[in-house]
Amino acid sequence: MTKITFLGTGTSHGVPVIGCSCSVCRSADPHDKRWRSSVLIEREGTAVVIDTGYEFRLQALRAGITHLDGVLYTHQHSDHLMGLDDLRVFTDEKKLPVYSFESVLSAIERIFPYAFSEMPYKGVPRMQPVVVAEHQSFRIGALEFTVIPVLHGCMRIAGYRFGSAAYITDVSDMLFSENEEYLKGIRTLVIGALRDKPHWSHFTFSQAIEAAERIGAEKVYFTHINHATSSAEIEKRFAPYAVPAYDTLTVEVQDE
Numbered sequence: 704m705t706k707i708t709f710l711g712t713g714t715s716h717g718v719p720v721i722g723c724s725c726s727v728c729r730s731a732d733p734h735d736k737r738w739r740s741s742v743l744i745e746r747e748g749t750a751v752v753i754d755t756g757y758e759f760r761l762q763a764l765r766a767g768i769t770h771l772d773g774v775l776y777t778h779q780h781s782d783h784l785m786g787l788d789d790l791r792v793f794t795d796e797k798k799l800p801v802y803s804f805e806s807v808l809s810a811i812e813r814i815f816p817y818a819f820s821e822m823p824y825k826g827v828p829r830m831q832p833v834v835v836a837e838h839q840s841f842r843i844g845a846l847e848f849t850v851i852p853v854l855h856g857c858m859r860i861a862g863y864r865f866g867s868a869a870y871i872t873d874v875s876d877m878l879f880s881e882n883e884e885y886l887k888g889i890r891t892l893v894i895g896a897l898r899d900k901p902h903w904s905h906f907t908f909s910q911a912i913e914a915a916e917r918i919g920a921e922k923v924y925f926t927h928i929n930h931a932t933s934s935a936e937i938e939k940r941f942a943p944y945a946v947p948a949y950d951t952l953t954v955e956v957q958d959e
């Protein structure tokens with residue numbers, strides 16, 4: 704069994720949006736409080752997070768994370784990255800491996816040069832960059848990942864498959880012609896779906912469902928949701944096939 708814990712399920716602004724008084728931002732439903740998108744993946748004692756946004760410290764405390772074996776980055780947008788500094792508690796004795804494309808890791812090194820320094824200032828996070836290529840499979844402890852490249856507007860970013868599940872956020876094109884064989888057998892799909900109105904770099908709910916059906920996924924969890932739609936409304940329209948993930952939701956998936 705592999706356990707997915709949703710640490711955050713909101714788009715870059717988070718929900719509620721600062722200064723917004725729309726009905727979703729004012730909603731009393733806890734499922735309408737969305738921190739920046741991130742997940743914790745656990746299997747047989749191995750723990751990995753995908754992305755570390757602004758609220759990483761709060762998310763790690765809320766989820767009770769006590770150790771990490773690695774961090775995967777989908778891309779270097781700040782809502783997926785800026786919590787990196789708080790990883791330092793996991794790097795006291797050893798460097799923490801961080802996995803992504805070369806382009807993403809070099810952007811991260813420019814933003815946090817001290818975390819990659821060979822002569823680090825005492826107390827800084829110490830990261831070990833591990834470059835992964837499109838469609839590469841790699842193992843971290845008991846978890847095996849495969850990189851699924853997708854388009855996010857004009858950027859190629861990394862989705863990650865693990866067993867019969869995949870985490871694909873910030874996607875506007877699944878690149879089916881390139882990814883076909885790597886998508887086969889995905890049963891549980893976590894996929895970024897921003898809202899109903901089309902967006903140049905994110906799927907709408909219906910585009911995400913169309914992609915999920917083409918993949919053949921059996922169960923779909925939307926993430927990276929914005930404040931245009933309440934959790935209750937998304938649930939009403941798309942359940943049971945697709946449901947909105949919410950912060951703190953945990954899902955157990957069968958290994959392949």
Ligand SMILES: [Zn+2]
Pocket residue numbers: 714715780782783873927
């Ligand atoms: Zn994002």
Ligand SMILES: [Zn+2]
Pocket residue numbers: 719720723724725726727728729930
């Ligand atoms: Zn709002």
Ligand SMILES: [Zn+2]
Pocket residue numbers: 778780855873
């Ligand atoms: Zn992004």
